[in-house]
Amino acid sequence: MNEYAVTVIGHDRPGIIADVAEILARLGLNLTDSTMTRLRGHFAMTLVCAGPPTGAEVEAALEPLGADRTLLITVRSVVEEPAHESAGTPHVITVHGADRLGIVATLARTVAEAGGNITDLTTRLSGSLYVIIAEVDVTDPDRLNEALRTAARRLDVEVSMRPADADLL
Template sequence: MNHFIIVAIGEDKPGIVAKVTEILFKNGFNIEDSSMTRLNNEFTIMLIVKGDKGLEHLKQEFSQLEKEGLTIIIKEVSEDVINKPRKKLPIFNIAVYGSDKPGIVYKVSKLLADKGINISDLRTEKVNSLYIMFIESEFPEEVDILEFNREIEKLKQELDVDIKIENVETAEL
């Protein structure tokens, strides 16, 4: 079986998800993981799919949607990457609120990266002049929470934002 990451981007309108998933269904592909969202007036689909057909076949099948204005990216993913075990780490949600200005995402994500904290999901939204960012992150055990909180306090002052951090119990599905 082959695994692929498929990204489809286009102007938001009804039917985008149906068109993309119809191609996958007709070609025997199973959707294993997905994220789909509207960003302003664009819609973005990100999928990990599994099936018997190859990369060139998929590209050919999606070429019609490209002619209709969708941008399609298809990348083959190795079995090693798909089956790589992921260590269960404590999950923390981080919410950032403040006046919109350049550098908020960069400075918060840089602090997380410097501490070895992985971002598993990040969403932002601007409501009038208020900038809102939600991050789901995985904290390695070696992160010193007290030191991290001190650095967050400095960052809050520097960016003039409010930052809330909440430990989330991870549920086994």
């Protein structure tokens, strides 16, 4: 079984997800993990899929979608990794405040130095208000919370952290 990471980036239009998913399904590839979003009129998707075709076959099948140069599509083989057990408990961090350079960099460094791992991050700029929502795995929530409060004071932003709701699968 081959495993691939497929990325699709470009101008948004209706049907991109359907086009990619149908091609991969026809090839016998199962989508095992994915994230898809729209960023200021641009579409961005990363997915991991597994199945029998070669990387060259996957690239050839997806190539027509990028022919008009509005989409950049990449296919990369990935090695199967052992199941990753979280090194901590999942939490959600929310940051909002005036837009300024370095908010994401400061947040990411603060989480890393407190022993946390960012597992998902979304940012939005709405006028002059900047909002971050980050999912993190953290071993010492009190330590991270204190570090975040210190960073928030330096950046003059509001920050909150709460335990994440468990995924129901």
